[in-house]
Structures are given as structure tokens and as C-alpha cells.
Amino acid sequence: GQQVMQIPQYQHVQEGEDFTTYCNSSTTLSNIQWYKQRPGGHPVFLIQLVKSGEVKKQKRLTFQFGEAKKNSSLHITATQTTDVGTYFCAGLNQGGSEKLVFGKGTKLTVNP
């Protein structure tokens, strides 16, 4: 079945450093979504990418969708302590069943 792999599993950074998490799917995706889960909270939607090669920005966050629509990345510039949490990607399989498959997430900690 469809698998979504996400790396790294953990990332520790100093405040002000950049951070990137990568997501790879075993199948071509119709879209990919990114979520953030704060400690003790529930996942909250950040963004959805649909087009091949698409790049979207939200302030210090940059999201990319690969040309083959099988990989994606989230990059945070100059991390802040408010960025702490676990970031998940979730892929919707192209031409397959309509279910979101989540990666295992990247847990980000930021040292002030």
C-alpha cells in the first residue's frame, strides 16, 4: 500500500537556525498537506500543495512539492521557540482511495 516516509524523526536546533523536514511517497500523490502538532495538542492544518513543482510560502515557512509529485519539503527560516512541535506531511494517493496517509512526523525542538 501507499507509504509516506518522513525524515528526520527528530531535529534539535538553536533559535535562529534553519530547519527542514522531508517527505517521500512510494506512490504519486494528487496532493500533499502539512500539519503542525504542538506538544499536548492535535494536528492543525498548515497548507496544501497540488501542482507539480509548486512552492508556497507562509512567512518564515516554505513548502515545496516535487516535480514528480512524490516528495515534498517544509523549510523554516530562522526558527523561533514558537515553532516547537511535530510537523507531519500527509499525502493523498493519485487515482487511489480518498484517504490521507500521514508520515511519522518530525519533532522539532528549539533551544532559546
Add this chain to the structure above:
Amino acid sequence: DGGITQSPKYLFRKEGQNVTLSCEQNLNHDAMYWYRQDPGQGLRLIYYSQIVNDFQKGDIAEGYSVSREKKESFPLTVTSAQKNPTAFYLCASSIVYGAVNTEAFFGQGTRLTVV
């Protein structure tokens, strides 16, 4: 307020007992999902439903059952057949927008502990 509500937030049960987790949404979403979250495992799909009276197994459906008798409700029963039921359970819903679902809205989650 529109949203998705899970109850209770914390639940304790004795081993061998079935337990039902509630999930209600007033967003008029067609699709609803149940995920299980364990430390380091991310979100694993248990069951999902795209329409009333229809649902499909996810990746870890064994030991769980669901029903979708109403659009706004998607309860999950953790049966005694589930070998390791202690976990954080998340319910989510989304609009079915043509063939592509839009974003998923999550409930606050239910933390189930079986002793």
C-alpha cells in the same frame, strides 16, 4: 461554533472491556477519519468514511469497529480484541471536494488508558 468534538478527553478502562469513543462534527463534512497516535509512530489510520452508512478499513483496523449512521457522527469502538489499546485517538473530518479531499480538521483527541 463549528468544529469537531471528541469525548471524553481522558478515558480509563479495564482490560477486556469494550469502549466507545465519541466523535461529532457540525462542519457538514462528508468524510470522517479515526487515527491512532503512539509515540514515534505518527498517525496511523484506523477507519475512514466518505459517506453515511459506508466506511473502509484503514491500516490498523483489527480490534476496532465503527459506524456512520449520521453524517455528523462517527463513533469508534475499541474492542477487547485490540491487543494494545492504550493510545491517543484522533478523529478528523474533511470536505470531499470532487475527488480530492481538502484539509482535515482534527478533534482534541481522546487519551485511552487500559489497565
